[in-house]
Amino acid sequence: MSGVIPIFLAGLCFVLLRPTCCSGSRILVVPVDGSHWINMELILRELHSRGHSITVLRSAKSWYIPSTSLIYNYINVTMLEDESDMNFYNKMLQNVMECRRSPHFISTFCQQHLITSMLGNGHEILARAAATMLDDLVFMKKLQDAKFDLMLTDPALTLGVLLGSYLKLPMVFNVRWINNGEGHFTIAPSPVSYVPVSGSELHDQMDFLERTKNMLHYFYSFVEHHFVISPPYSDLLRRHFPPGTDLLSLERAADIWLVRTDFVFEFPRPTMPNVVYIGGFQCKQSSPLPVELEAFMQSSGEHGVVVMSLGTFVSSMHREAIEAIAAAFAQLPQKVVWRFVGERPSSLGNNTLLVDWLPQRDLLGHPKTRAFVAHGGTNGMYEAIYHGVPVLGLPLLFDQFDNLVRLKVRGAARVVEAKSITKEDFLEALKDILETPSYRDNIQRLSQLHRDRPMSPMDTAIFWIEYVIRNKGAAHLQSAGFNLPWYSYFCLDVAVLIMALIGVFVWGSVFVCKILCCRRSRRKMKAE
Template identity: 50%
Template sequence: MRLLHTTATKKPHCSPFLKKRFLFILSSRLKMTPTRNARAFLLFISAVILLWRAGCGGKILIVPLEGSHWVNMDIIIKALHARGHSVDVVRTNKSWYIKNDSPHYKTITVPVAQAFNQDFINPIVKKVIGIERGESSVISFLSLQIEMFNAMTDMHGMICKMATTMFEDENLMSNLKARKYDLVLTDPAWGAGILLAHALKVPMIYNVRFATSGEGHLAIAPSPISYIPITGSGLTDSMTFIQRVKNIIFYVIWKAQDIFLICPQYQAVCNKFFGPEVTYSGLLQGADLWLMRVDFVFEFPRPTMPNVIYIGGFQCKPSQPLPGHLEDFVQSSGEHGFILMSLGTFVTELPADLVNEIAAAFAKLPQKVIWKYKSDRPAALGNNTLLVDWMPQNELLGHPKVKLFVSHGGTNGIQEAIYHGVPIMGLPVFFDQYDNLLRLKVKGAAKIVTLATVDQENNFLKAIQEVLNNPSYRMNMQRLSKLHRDKPVTPLDNALFWIEFVMRHKGAAHLKATSYRMPWYSYHSVDVVLSFLAAAAVITLTCVLFRLVCLEKSLKRKTNGINRK
């Protein structure tokens, strides 16, 4: 186990004494002879600024997710570091994206036998692509669900082992407690950060789109499934009767996965280290703030809660100049412009026939193409296509010559496309990607081609040509871009404000509803309904018995009268 410490800092508010002292020293230094002490003065000013930032900074523990989730978490970390906060990041010794050394944070490395990285994700992606490209049937649907169930179970099992390793290391836990963190910022798509925040008794904030139980809103906000589509259902917020039946089926699938496969693993960790009275579902719902990585330009309108803060597009920013070789390439596209294609961090290779189909379609276009692709060069690749291992996606999407973004539908890429007003041709692979693209499709800003239909009747080429040649796609995306940008503060500044708000006030209990503390039968008023039914049953039974008694007495009177006659 290796634990790296960061420099000790003060609480997240500046000491008035320090401020006055710095100003006094600064004013006295200003009386020095400039020519003689210029260099010393500049060094002194730099030291004052650094000390001032250290005096104003807090201590933040980050427990992130890997892959694309880390990419956006790293943006928040850099912004927090720039504001003078001290940041520690929990990672594994088999980390995929999180570097051990960084000027913005220090790492706490946890040794694990298996981790969420390319070795884990690549076999899953291959299986999912194979199932998606197969014949659509009930069997293929069940196969896909089983594969996702297995992947989720294995992933959360690894995270629970990681949490157990941390809690069993007394030296690590004592060091973490000694740091006296002001805040834990975590991605609840896995539960290690949730458990660690409880162990340290520290306020907790989520950088969230999905929690371990499913889409984030489902864990905290009222979510009528009559018009809120469940992830994987491929539905919008306007459903027919049959679609609502389908939506309920997907809701049951997600709940079953959470109740029987995921939650028990985390609850076992709670039972072992915190006691059975601490429930994992309560810890999950008990975060002070949920920084939700969407906004309602992208997401369908729905009920929400006061401690849910929408920061969709916080990673977006105006584009910077491209590297020379990329700028030369896009300028060579002339009036036709260029197309950008990326399938994100999880998909590093595709079946050879599918890759050649895509390459052949690109070769028929007058536009230049920049394609993020790390595997073997496709045989059908045209001279207009440039393959790259990495690309500055934000800068390319913000370039005036970009015409189209071919995307798998990841949240980061979609938000950047919205920010820059670039229409999308979607090629979803798995999980929430189809649902993300569908939200843009119903707004007229994207077209979708599934993996099963890419190589059928030139579908891929036709879809690209439709988006390129129909101006409504670009117009609709630019309309969404204007809506997204029209905010009083930027999403990143909004996120930073609320993070520091929780640090200043040691939580945000006044924003948290008590619903997560209520048992399910109280939350849904089942006990109240049953009490009403019981009271109605008692009254009804009393009336019936009274009626029977009265009837019996009446019959006796009639019988006695007849007998007397």
């Protein structure tokens, strides 16, 4: 979700480069920037190595998606606004921290409301961008002439869905989030009695109050979808698609959903035949560390090392929190490698190494690593699971709260609140993680299960992408339920008929009984 913003803030102008000449199929890719791109690029590398020709729709001012690449061409996207993204995140983080001061039952709705306003703006911009694109007949003709075989997109960005549907391309989603929630909610029946709604910070075993909260979150996301996210697209859909088309129907028409989830992490929930799970496909065995870092790791002796990284958001934390964390680290017998950008904390101990970038995968896979202090981003969580390192979570934004709940209820993580962090709390939680063997045992059990698969998730992803290309779609895996109006889907029309028939039967029976009783009483009266 975190990577949706840059292109949200964009107006688009496109430069279609010449297609490279290579064997295999022609794949049009519309990725989401930021952390989502890291995942998508890994798949693109694999597809490129198999001889497919790849064209990426990218933002000209992208954070992560380079314009120079040996593995793909690109269709360029130029930003209109030049708002600093870090400012946006800083503001967002402050607002989230405000929300978290409310009682827990309310705070998740408050946070969801922040996300709604972000999504509202974003989808308005996206819909305008998509309209500009679809209205540009020359550009669309060029795309059509390119004769792509597949649209591969992350549907958190609706551009790919709209473009793929317009071009009538078979479509594969590389997905976790879609519009306003987890992809599953769009495609699979998801009873809210045991499927926690995104942002609710609940797990799959809920008491009555939690189920009520989950239901309210579900209503909220329903309203959000219908009154915030969908309306900006209505004009565009009316003009360019068959009558009755809405965003949801386009999304549900995707052939295969490569969902970046694994049920070692996600709670078990209903799914559909065209959903394929590739959670953790980015994880790999660790490589040797640079010499200096390796020496630092070895210097930790039997105590080992704590690794801390809060992704891109570390500079957004308030100063007191940073000082508290640094002071807590200073009291550990362990050494600490901390990915840190900004002014050096005054309370920093000698055991702590600050770095502005760290080879996270290689550090988490290092035998000396004892714990991972993390913000709870999905990629980091899967890496922690893959390498079996227990987590101390410091969630800041978006899905990070939900992610950490998933590790916490499995006894593989503890969570501290960034809004009110103190040295004592942080130290107590970290010592608990380091000294209680169950955290390590639990995450290593998750690691064992996560790695125990019939096929690597990357090979699975590639198989299904090529499957859709080979078979020109996968319509036979798509549910017929999506073509039904909602009242038919829920059989309300049938229920009305059956209840009416029962009503008529009961009324008829009562009527007949009354007539019979009347006759009998008349006879009685006559007899008397």
